[in-house]
Amino acid sequence: MRGVRIGMAALAAGLLVICTQARSETIKLGGILPLTGPGALIGTAEMRGVQFAVDQANAKGGIRGNQIEVVFEDNQAKPDQSILSFNKLTDLQHVSVVFTGYSGPTLAMAPLATRKKVLLVNAGAQADALEKASPYLINTLPTIGGEIEVLSKYLVGEGKKKAGILFENGAAGMAGRDDYLKYYPAAGGTILAQESSQFGQTDFRPALLKIADAKPDVMLVVITAAPQQMAQEFKQLDLKFTIAGTTFLSDPSLIADPASAGIVHTQLRIDAPPDLAAQFKAKYNTDMEFFAKQYYNAAQIVLTTLDKVLADKKPVTGEAMHDALFEIRKFQGLIPLEFKTNTASVPMDINIMRDGKDVLLKEMKPE
């Protein structure tokens, strides 16, 4: 009889512990980003953006009393590593939301996200194929086609009617090349040459020389790694035409390098209030660059959605998060976003790199 009492007491104590945990548990989110390798600079900025938003939410008491933890995995921007990380996060950590970046890795994880009903949140990759890769993949920025259409019209309007393309032999690079081949001639320009590079490659000289030989007015660049090396070699070869590209060129190391002077690129618009940017700089000792802002914004979207799921007393699953996100649809973060489809649409600008800074050249809008 005494043993039964002790057993009952232990059971009651156990239940109490479980109930206490259920009231204010830590909710885990995942992040699969390139934290090392050629994409590390951007990946680290993306990670900081997410972590900054989550830390702010936790400091205010969490989401409905629940603390949020983000478990980050380093994929080195490699699709195969991304799949391993995705399975690890979903099977072992049981996350229902995964932040992702870079087109190849995101496209590799998309079928798994559909099968496992895990919400993939992309705020950096832009290959056109991402639009319809998975119903569980949401893109908080438009795909590259929209930017290239705007950039092509701008460049041709500026009299740069002859172009060469330097593209990366990967999902994002090839999508960008196809978009240039479609939109640049449609805007009235001519593509004279196209050369490829490999992800992480740092010797661009042969490709640059081949493009230069076609005597273009502008070189349209779609590379996601080592743009700084590309710009340095371009300058060393004393090539005179303009380098142009999309938001992919928003690499802090490139912008800071004197070799980047004169590079023109589209820039998706996203601004951080001065006090927020100052807090970020105080915490990480670096400016809140484009990708940090993008992922801060994406994290805010996820946290807002999580708040709704918890308010509706639903389990925090990928399916519930997905449904809640499309019920909310309009988000007021660093920039107003609306999800009519899986991919948000945002305004963009044309920027030019000068004196180590990215300077606004012209405000544009996607058509």
Added chain:
Amino acid sequence: MLALQLLATGLVTGCALGIVAISFSLVYATTKIFHVAHAGIYTLGGYLAWSLVMYGAPLLVAVLVSVVVCAALGALIQNQLYARLERRRATHLVVLIASLGALAVIQNIIAAVYTPNILQFPLVWTSHMVALGVVRLNYTQLLTIVLSLLAYAGTMLFAHGTILGKRIRAVASNPMLADITRLQPQSVYIYVIAIASALVCLPGILVPLDLGLQPYNGVTPLLTATIAMIAGGVGSITGAFTLSIAIAVVQNLSLLVMPGEWSIGVTFFIFVIFMLFRPTGLFAAAR
């Protein structure tokens, strides 16, 4: 202009590759070991020099210290890994796997210590340009050509004009006879790998000086150098060096007639055909 510039960049790449091929050829022809860990030593040389330069050492000092450390590491690999395996009568396949293991260890230690991010030498002068007619090369590229040619000439002089060089060639030619005549092949193997490691450290520094450092970048040059060594004739220093330059130049000049993504495949297809007609290599008789 394009052809000349492509030829020049091909020469630069080929010269650096040539030293990798010479050093690998020295090891393979003498020890018969497919020393894949050589790629790790190539990579390590660059990182060591980078660290020393970051700590304020002049580049020359950084190069010399890196060369010595790489030579010591090569000797250590031979003495503590390959020699032990040989004493236990390990097959060539087992030694190859051990070498691959050593490569993985070196690469992963480098990645863990330095991260796999692209690192650049903080030396502005290395990218200063020199115009040679219509061809433009930077100081690093010119240095690569000059030092590689000197290294090639030095290796030839060493192999044919010194006692140790002749001893190495004797062991390479017939290890059993060399053992009987007390040429001590095991100590020769240590010398050979140390010398080869010191040699490969040079392009291991010069290439990253121009293009930046990445921990896993040693394997591709080694594979290309291996092809050059075989096509040039195993054991031929001139063959390995010449074919390395030929491969790099053909690869660059092929851009004149085809897109870049085809150039590597087509270049190596040409060499496969070449090997069908001359399987012993171009300079096989000129050892």
